[in-house]
Amino acid sequence: MDMQELIAPFARIIEDICTPSAIRAVEAGGDAAPMWQAFDDSGFLDALVSEDLGGAGVSLADAAPLIVLLGHHAVPLPVGDTLIARALLTASGARAPAGPIAIATGAGATPFADVAAHTLLGSPQAPILASGDDPVNGGQALRPIGAVLRALLISGASARVMDMTVAYANARNQFGKPIGKQQAVQQQLAILAEQAVAARIAAAIGVRSGLPPHLADAAIAKHGASVAAAQVAAIAHAVHGAIGISEEYDLHLLTRRLHEWRLADGSEGYWAGLLGERRMAAAAVSTADYIRAG
Amino acid sequence: MFDALSLSALPPEDEALRPALRTLIAGAIADLPLHRRARSWQGFDAAFSRKLGQAGYLGLSLPKEYGGIGRGPFTRFVVVEELLSAGAPVAGHWIADRQSGPLILHYGTEEQRRFYLPRISRGEALFCIGMSEPGSGSDLASVRSRADLQKDGSWLLNGQKIWTTNAMHSDYMIALVRTSGTNEDRQSGLSQVIVDLTLPGITIRPIVDLTGDAHFAEVFFDDVRLTPDALIGEEGQGWRQVTAELAFERSGPERIYSSVVLIDAWVRHLDAAGRKDSATLRLVGTLTAQLAVLREMSLAVTARLVEGESPVVEASLMKDIGTGFEQAVPQLIGDDLASNPDEPVDAELYRTLLYVTHIAPSFSLRGGTREILRGIIARGLGLR
């Protein structure tokens, strides 16, 4: 399947239905059903389901740009989670339900739990579907998948925040010229750009081993994306000044998610610990060889 | 923005170079203590450089007709990664292989190519870069060294260069000099010339650095006569050429691996000490994860070079984030070791830590400072 042919229509759907006001309405507890219906009608939700089970049979790496777009547009529903949940459920012989599915990978906050009809627990090979409002502890078996998913979303949101912040710096005048002409501001934006690129490359490492990802790849992906998320959000807000923290301005639609996704499915510290443990188990190997082995 | 940077795999034929190269490197470093291996960039060993040349690991991106290997930036990536990761002395051939060779190939005359490139590929013509001057560091367009065209077609060179890595060991310098106009003309009127460092009128004075090494130097030109063929590229096009050259200088794996000998030694230390607490594991994981992402970023920039582009902004982005990592390493590892004061640390590891700690400020200076690179990135973002 040619992904370029998929990406453009998917982007159009998101732009049509996930406008800033629609996002705010869903976040305020409004009816998310029409937005969900539009995603369901698009057919994209079965992109990762294998072809013999009625899906498009796309690989995680090929579907990654779609998930990045969700982050880019701050989509307020678990579309990426559902893409993956449907693939895992159908592969295990179960049927995927119609509504939005969140993926829970621990006892902490689960992204999109408020707007999901179901929660996926268990393991990649034996997924379990839970419904209802009871708090769940997803356990760690799905955590690498959650980590890679969150890394992709972070990379999309970071790129958008970079674009918004650069545009703002070119438009906002102080001291008689755009603030983006101030070297101190330029230096901050350069760091933002570095981190946005690092997040994208980190997320790409996460998808290269497929579904489920290798543990080390997931660790590298989520570590890099989480580190970037915090820095990107901080610099973006600093450059935007007071307007950036107002409810009315759209920046927070992205930066709030950057922070939530950074903390979901294990932060940078969690994944660093896990990767460190594996690295030490191979202490005789050089670092370059270790990271190359992937 | 920067969408052109994406994951890219090394070709199998380049990966295949590793085992034989490793054997050759192992022989060269067998007797080097850790603190010498940590000096990799600065380690000068002409015999080893020639050996690499003979074995076909230099002139990697130069065509075979000029004595090169006819491969490209990916091949060089593999070779550099192996050399730095092992801590091999690369200073001898480093600059010629990375910058001077490609520059001569690109802008040189046919005679210049035939004269220099085969010797570069054999590790027999060692080059240094004469850009900086006492008054021209970040503001490179302000160079004052001058080469004036004489009636007979030769050039008369006067001026001074500084911080020239390995000038005292090199055969040639490629110098950025003013060939026309005045300092007020900034970028225009600059040219690159190849200076044979054995010519009369040249004085080279090594500069000792804070670690006690003398790896760079001051170079004085006093009425040095250059033959007509010293000019490389076009008169007045020096700035454009230098900018393209800096993309080669800034993008490679050398911008992430400067501290890796220390990381590996520290990991071996932790293993021997049996230290497995969560703070330790997190730090090991942090450095591993960061290096993994940086390596992919560097590879992504290399892929742009393979495509024949001159990724000036991407290379700057890569160098800034990469050298930031390299500089964090000695700070973090130093804190780790000294946070466990009751754990014995091998004297050689400690010496290596101190060496990397003291030299680390240079990582973000050499090849263009952090602030200048961020300015280039800002321009790439459309801010200037």
Ligand SMILES: Cc1cc2nc3c(=O)[nH]c(=O)nc-3n(C[C@H](O)[C@H](O)[C@H](O)COP(=O)(O)OP(=O)(O)OC[C@H]3O[C@@H](n4cnc5c(N)ncnc54)[C@H](O)[C@@H]3O)c2cc1C
């Ligand atoms: C180990 C090492 C090896 C080197 N090897 C070579 C070599 O082989 N050949 C060669 O030609 N040079 C070499 N250099 C020199 C190197 O390129 C220069 O050090 C570098 O370009 C900075 O110039 P400078 O040291 O004169 O600092 P300056 O230009 O004086 O800068 C000092 C500080 O001011 C900041 N600054 C200056 N201008 C600006 C500005 N417009 N905006 C914001 N900040 C600014 C800089 O970022 C820096 O932090 C080497 C340097 C080192 C450390």
